[in-house]
Amino acid sequence: MPGLEDLYREIILDHYRNPRNRGELAVPPAHRVEGFNPLCGDEIVLFVEVDDDGTVRDIKISGQGCSISQSSASMMSSAVKGRTVDEVRDLTRAFKAMMSIHESSLEKDGTEPDDDLNEVPDVKLGDLEALRGVVKFPVRIKCATLAWITLAQGLEETAST
């Protein structure tokens, strides 16, 4: 039976108590994007500034949420700052895979997906590994992925403007 320690690892509690990159950025140059977890009412607001060369120059987070969503957002902000948008995309896929979310579990024609299509990018998750235990608490997966889904949406929006 998974215990609380599997979920609330020390590093998670640290990010929860001392969240990194809290605050706001001027819009523009930053882009502002909101995410909601309709289940629990958590709200996250991300400010993300992407350079012309496609690097995440800065990121700030505001909003409210539980320790899992807050710490996941905090760790994410540390992990993506200074990375290129492509690297962030790979990291996001790797993180979602750790949360047991696969982009395409079945091809449209119903056949098994091509292995390499579903392949998880080989990137180091570092501190983010601490969130692996969340998988044992399925209701909380949405808390852990909220920041990531919101970031992906924000990057998509910046790319299209």
Add this chain to the structure above:
Amino acid sequence: MAMTVPDSIDVTALKRDFPLLTGATMHGQPVVYLDSASSSQKPTPVLDAMQDLYETTYANVHRGVYELGAKTTDLYEAARASAARFIGAPSPSGIVFTKNVTESFNLLAYSWGRANLSEGDVVVLSTIEHHANLVPWLMLRDERGIELRYLTMAEDFTLDLSRLDELLDGAKLLSVTAMSNVLGTLPPVRQLADAAHATGALVMVDAAQYVPHLPTDVTELGCDFLGFTGHKMLGPTGVGVLWGREELLDAMPPFQGGGEMIRDVRLDGFTPNDVPWKFEAGTPPIAEAIGLGAAIDYLTTIGMDAVRTHEMQLTGYALQTLRDRFGDSITIFGPDDVTDRGGVISFAFDGLHPHDISQVLDQHGVCVRAGHHCAKPLMRVLGVGATARASLYLYNDESDVDALADALDKSAEFFLV
């Protein structure tokens, strides 16, 4: 805290009627169930009524000539009569079975709303409503251009009535909760209904949290429509009620079309059935309605006055215990006086997120709800994203409250080292 009045319910004996409460465990611990405002547990007589039906009597209703069909129809209609008696309705024909109270609201908004409301017409709601009493009206607003006005919440978690007449001016409908599922607040329905009627508006009451916990009489409440939901009052899921004054229901167009709801169908048209069947298209939730009837019988045997007395005492004990043990660390969102509220206790605790609190409580077998409780506008009024909510029912006692307090201690220990 010494009780001056003996408790009206012998909870230890009563718990034996609830297999889950005595038999189930969570993480190896006995279950402390404090989430009845979300959905209640079910006693054996309800489970037996449904099982017996399927094993001995079951057939479709209002169709078969054969004995089983006739018997099932009698049981289904007897459940309707029980529901009518339980809320003091003058006749069973005013009781429409729906799938839950959410559907009751959608029925009303779709049928009465579309027949009676057009652009600029006013519906008055309140900011403390459940989404079930908000979204159907917002949908109608988007479709028809009706105007929605809102009674607001006062500092003491009651409804602010200072602008009541102004808000009701020209309104066609007032639709409010009789008991908040977040605050426990019991708005003065009679006073609101009288004020609404004085301006010519009709009154719908969300009694989802009221009917399960307080003696209910629609004549005393003075409302025109009232909705409640079976699963919060010891009944099964899948059945709810919309009660309406018969002449109002009579004048309303049907909601969904299909079998059951017609008297005659030709290829060029149809004649709807009489109320209440006019609103019950298709095969209804037969076993569920009969289960709800059994739940009503169970509650009637105990007596709703006894249920209310027990819950007031226990709510008083819970408020006192939480305040004594946690002082300034706990903020309770709801009226102080137990005569002004039901046993729904929403709180913020030590800056911890409700999700985290309920995760720790879960490990100790304690079930509470964490979230926005389908009342996001109210969360904004309270200035929080979510609350933790413990809710009490007739099968809870002081040991459940103590277990909650002990588990809250544990969550403080865990997060606030």
